[in-house]
Amino acid sequence: GAVVSQHPSWVICKSGTSVKIECRSLDFQATTMFWYRQFPKQSLMLMATSNEGSKATYEQGVEKDKFLINHASLTLSTLTVTSAHPEDSSFYICSARPLTVNYGYTFGSGTRLTVV
Amino acid sequence: AQTVTQSQPEMSVQEAETVTLSCTYDTSESNYYLFWYKQPPSRQMILVIRQEAYKQQNATENRFSVNFQKAAKSFSLKISDSQLGDTAMYFCVLQTGNNDMRFGAGTRLTVKP
Numbered sequence: 001g002a003v004v005s006q007h008p009s010w011v012i013c014k015s016g017t018s019v020k021i022e023c024r025s026l027d028f029q030a031t032t033m034f035w036y037r038q039f040p041k042q043s044l045m046l047m048a049t050s051n052e053g054s055k056a057t058y059e060q061g062v063e064k065d066k067f068l069i070n071h072a073s074l075t076l077s078t079l080t081v082t083s084a085h086p087e088d089s090s091f092y093i094c095s096a097r098p099l100t101v102n103y104g105y106t107f108g109s110g111t112r113l114t115v116v
Numbered sequence: 117a118q119t120v121t122q123s124q125p126e127m128s129v130q131e132a133e134t135v136t137l138s139c140t141y142d143t144s145e146s147n148y149y150l151f152w153y154k155q156p157p158s159r160q161m162i163l164v165i166r167q168e169a170y171k172q173q174n175a176t177e178n179r180f181s182v183n184f185q186k187a188a189k190s191f192s193l194k195i196s197d198s199q200l201g202d203t204a205m206y207f208c209v210l211q212t213g214n215n216d217m218r219f220g221a222g223t224r225l226t227v228k229p
Binding site (some may be wrong): 032034038041042043044046049091093095103104105106107108109 | 153157
């Protein structure tokens, strides 16, 4: 079945530094991947749609310069949280869908980011 | 606009019993998909069941089944013979168009021994 690997599973960083989160589709190609943010006991909030070979599409209210997304290949998308602040601490999840499937997405295992 | 509403923030059920989680949605699209995803304490999102809007037959996956009422825009999930491992957050999700997915607020289900 379709597997999405997300790394790291957790990370602690200092305020002002940048953190990169990777999302890989292990056994399928994905032209589109999605990045979500989830606060404790809340639903997933779509941050951006990552498009292979082109610029990401950000949801309203999401800072493009703070959350940099790169989708350089059909199997890898990265989310970089730049100049991180404590309020960026959250759970980040990616998802992707095989090109051959037109519905349903596979999710990564998520990354817990703590900014101190 | 697409919306998904889960009106039950929390529910509990005794082990081996049956529980139904509610979901209503709204969309102007004629072609869409509905899903229930489970998020256990590990926080890994797991697909439980899916339903294509054009199919009248309700989807079933072992102990999980849905009651899809298209006219009423209702999509409830029934879990039979509940198990402790079913304890999780359950999200109702609507997919329209090519990539647009909308999540409900979630229902936290606790299965009690």
